[in-house]
Amino acid sequence: MGSSPQGVAFDGSNIWVANNGNRNVTEIRASDGTTLGSFFAGTTPFGVACDGANVWVTNFSDNSIVELQASNGSILNTFGSTGNGPEGIAFDGSSIWVANNGSNNLTRLSATNGSLLGTVAVGTNPVGVAFDGANIWAANFGSNNVTKVRASDGSVLGTFNVGTGPSNVAFDGTNIWVTNTSGGSVTELQASDGSVINTFSAGPAPLGIAFDGTNIWVANSSGSTVTELRASNGSIVGTFSAGSGPTGVAFDGVNIWVTNKNDSTASKL
Numbered sequence: 556m557g558s559s560p561q562g563v564a565f566d567g568s569n570i571w572v573a574n575n576g577n578r579n580v581t582e583i584r585a586s587d588g589t590t591l592g593s594f595f596a597g598t599t600p601f602g603v604a605c606d607g608a609n610v611w612v613t614n615f616s617d618n619s620i621v622e623l624q625a626s627n628g629s630i631l632n633t634f635g636s637t638g639n640g641p642e643g644i645a646f647d648g649s650s651i652w653v654a655n656n657g658s659n660n661l662t663r664l665s666a667t668n669g670s671l672l673g674t675v676a677v678g679t680n681p682v683g684v685a686f687d688g689a690n691i692w693a694a695n696f697g698s699n700n701v702t703k704v705r706a707s708d709g710s711v712l713g714t715f716n717v718g719t720g721p722s723n724v725a726f727d728g729t730n731i732w733v734t735n736t737s738g739g740s741v742t743e744l745q746a747s748d749g750s751v752i753n754t755f756s757a758g759p760a761p762l763g764i765a766f767d768g769t770n771i772w773v774a775n776s777s778g779s780t781v782t783e784l785r786a787s788n789g790s791i792v793g794t795f796s797a798g799s800g801p802t803g804v805a806f807d808g809v810n811i812w813v814t815n816k817n818d819s820t821a822s823k824l
Contacts, residue, residue: 556821557581557593560814562613562644563763563803563821566605566625570805570812572821573600573612580612582628585807588823594628597621602644604651606666611651613641620644620653622669634669638662643683643723645691647706652691654681661693663709673709677702683723683764685731687746692731694721701733703749715749717742725764725771727786732771734761741773743789755789757782763804765811772811772824774801781813781824797822 557574560581564571569591570583580600582591597614600621604611609631610623618639622631638655641662645652650672651664659679663672678695681702685692690712691704699719703712718735721742725732730752731744739759743752758775761782765772770792771784779799783792798815801822805812811824 556590556819558819559816560819560821561600561802561816562602563805563812563814564603564605564610565805565807565812566610567607569625570807570821571603571605571610571625572803572814573603574819575599575601575615575816576819580610580623580628583821585810585812592628594623595630596623597633601642602653604644604646606646606651609666611644611646613644613653615640615642615656620651620664620669632669634664636662637671637674643681643693645684645686647686647691650706652684652686652706654684654693656680656682656696659695661691661704675704675709675711677704677711678714682721685724685726687726687731690746692724692726694724694733696720696722696736701731701744701749713749715744715751717744717751718754722762723764725766727766727771730786732764732766734764734773736760736762736776741771741784741789753789755784756791757784758794762802763813765804765806767806767811772804772806774804774813776800776802776816781811781822795824797824
C-alpha cells in the first residue's frame with residue numbers, strides 16, 4: 556500500500572486505492588488481498604472510479620484527471636479537469652463526473668475520450684459525488700448541502716440541506732446517504748425529491764460511505780472504526796475496528812474495503 560491512501564473503488568475483480576502521498580494507485584486482488592501492482596497516477600491522487608474497463612483518478616494539486624487501463628495499470632491519458640482541486644469522482648454509465656472542491660463545480664467528461672461535456676455549478680467546496688441511476692449527487696462541504704444534477708444533460712434539479720460538513724454520498728437503490736463529517740452524523744434523503752428522511756449518529760468525523768446491498772458502511776476518520784447502519788431504518792448494526800484515519804469505503808460484492816490514511820493501510824471486513 557502507498558502513503559496516505561484516500562479514494563478506493565472496485566473494478567469487478569480488483570480493488571484500486573489512490574495513494575495521495577506517493578503519486579500512485581495500488582491494485583489489490585479482492586479475493587485474497589494480494590497486491591497486484593502500484594502505478595503512477597499523477598501528483599496527488601485523491602479520488603478513484605472505474606468505468607468497467609479503465610480506472611480514473613483525480614489529482615487535487617495539479618487539477619488533472621488520469622485514466623489508466625485496468626488490465627495493466629498503464630496510463631492512457633491525462634486530462635485537465637477544468638476545475639480547481641478535483642476530489643470526488645463517479646461514473647454514470649457513459650460519463651465521468653468530477654467534484655472540483657476549489658471552484659465549486661462539477662466537471663462532466665466523456666468516458667470514451669475524456670472530452671469536456673459540461674461544467675455545472677453546485678454548492679461550496681464539493682467533495683464526494685455519487686450516481687443514483689439517473690442523477691449525480693454532490694456533497695458540498697462548505698455550504699452544508701447536497702446538489703442533485705440530472706446526469707443526461709447537467710441540469711440542476713435541486714439543492715438540499717443536510718448536516719454540517721457533508722463529505723461523501725452513497726445510493727442504496729432508493730435513498731441517498733450523506734456523511735456529515737463535522738457533525739458526526741449521516742443524513743438519509745429520499746432520492747426522488749431530496750426530502751430528509753432522518754439523520755443518524757455515526758462515529759467521530761464520518762467520511763467515506765458505501766452500500767453493500769443491505770446496509771450502509773461509514774468510515775469514522777477520527778475514530779479508527781467503521782460503523783454499519785441498517786439501510787432500512789438507520790439503526791446501528793455494529794462498529795468495527797479499522798486502521799488509523801479510515802477515509803474511503805468500497806464494497807466488492809462480498810467484503811467492505813476501507814483505506815486508512817494515517818497508517819497507509821487498507822482494511823478488509
